[in-house]
Amino acid sequence: MSVLKLKLDQEQLVEDFFEDTWLAGIMSPARDFQLCWQINQQLGYDFRVNNLLEIKLTKNRRSFYFTVFEYLELTKSAAHYLYNNHCKAEFLLPELKHVDYIWLIKGNYYQAADVKSLIEQCRKAELVQLVTLLDMKDIKNKINLIF
Numbered sequence: 001m002s003v004l005k006l007k008l009d010q011e012q013l014v015e016d017f018f019e020d021t022w023l024a025g026i027m028s029p030a031r032d033f034q035l036c037w038q039i040n041q042q043l044g045y046d047f048r049v050n051n052l053l054e055i056k057l058t059k060n061r062r063s064f065y066f067t068v069f070e071y072l073e074l075t076k077s078a079a080h081y082l083y084n085n086h087c088k089a090e091f092l093l094p095e096l097k098h099v100d101y102i103w104l105i106k107g108n109y110y111q112a113a114d115v116k117s118l119i120e121q122c123r124k125a126e127l128v129q130l131v132t133l134l135d136m137k138d139i140k141n142k143i144n145l146i147f
Contacts, residue, residue, distance in 0.1 A: 028128050033049070038125040
């Protein structure tokens with residue numbers, strides 16, 4: 001009797017997940033809930049922690065949990081996710097160690113000018129030191145962002 005083995009195509013999974021998305025990196029000394037509160041105040045958003053989206057990475061037999069905040073814009077069919085990029089001494093995206101938070105905007109509503117406007121508004125939050133648009137091609141560990 002033969003056994004059928006299925007293999008997950010990770011490249012296709014990454015391509016599908018990141019279709020119609022924008023990524024921004026945020027530097028801030030604030031705790032994640034403080035930053036979300038300020039972004040909510042500045043942009044009129046409602047980021048809330050979503051424990052179901054929490055990302056677990058295991059390295060050297062230790063588990064690290066990365067918080068994910070979510071805000072859904074139903075009228076624009078867009079979703080916003082704010083990832084904490086560090087947990088203890090580990091990073092969700094090790095190639096972006098200087099970035100404290102990753103903001104993922106998912107959906108085809110937002111165009112380049114809209115995203116630049118959001119970034120400019122986010123920069124005005126008191127606890128935000130820097131916000132920059134990230135290029136997907138420069139991120140090696142994109143799979144870590146998939147929930």
